[in-house]
Amino acid sequence: MPSETPYARLTPDLVLDAITACGLWPDGRLLALNSYENRVWQVGLEEARPVIAKFYRPGRWSDAAILEEHAFALELAAAELPVVAPMVFAERTLLHHDGFRYALSPRHGGRAPSLESADQLEWLGRLIARMHSVGARAAFAHRGNVDRDTLIAQPVRSVLASSLFPSSLHDRYRHVVGRIDRLVAARLEAVGPVRRLRLHGDCHPGNVLWTDAGPHFVDLDDARMGPAVQDLWMLAHDERAMEALLEGYASMRDFDHAELALIPALRAMRQVHYAGWIAARWHDPAFPAAFPFAAEPRWWEQHIIDLHEQADELE
Incomplete structure (x- = not known):
């Protein structure tokens, strides 16, 4: 094929x-x-x-x-x-x-969760904690990790190899992703070893569907080994939301609060990966139709600016 x-x-x-x-x-x-x-x-x-x-x-x-x-x-x-x-x-x-x-x-339908609701966030926190208790029973052997190679090195290679990416921006892009990679490595070292377990991996609001009976999770296509906080941070739009998630989580399972310092690194890696994903899949006709902005040099210029802002946060 x-x-x-x-x-x-x-x-x-x-x-x-x-x-x-x-x-x-x-x-x-x-x-x-x-x-x-x-x-x-x-x-x-x-x-x-x-x-x-x-x-x-x-x-x-x-x-x-x-x-x-x-x-x-x-x-x-x-x-x-x-x-x-x-x-x-x-x-x-x-x-x-x-x-x-x-x-x-x-088929299980549903609506998006209300991430403004402390009750719903606590409910999600409890369910994610239970999910992690199951995930901690064993390890994946074939699905990889939430790490710099997967979320930085590989996507960067895809961007630099793509005809989609303006050649005039190569030096600026190499500089900023090098900066991101160094700062992410430093943050991981500063936090120290954390327990890795089987995760949902892509636990954003679109992969949680809510019904009158409560929430359910869909799409484990990005399930990997990684820290528990990976399944929490995309559901928390601010500190109060994270507090509600963790209140629910802690009622079912211990959480290592040192992992919260990983969130800026995880956010930066996800941003690098997103652009690399688009570049790697551009040959698929669905991608130019869905992401036409990626064909514009100004989008890549803004992407570089955004990465510098992520690096500033990491510093």
């Missing part, structure tokens, strides 16, 4: 055929959901609730890494945590059809 168009053959008919291959009966209703790294569809079924079909990006994760994600989700669900886990067909969660790898899960 050509890497330039990884989903060129993923037609609606192929999606329906993949669902039928599992012994399910689609009714023809398909809804493409908002996903860029993978392709995700809501598929209507005859006389049953719709399912979510996730087709994995070719070449991103190994089969072993995807199966670790699935096993973690099933382990969390078995611990009665509100996590959407993959469906099992003939003892398999990772399915194959016509060259694509995919998984199915039940």
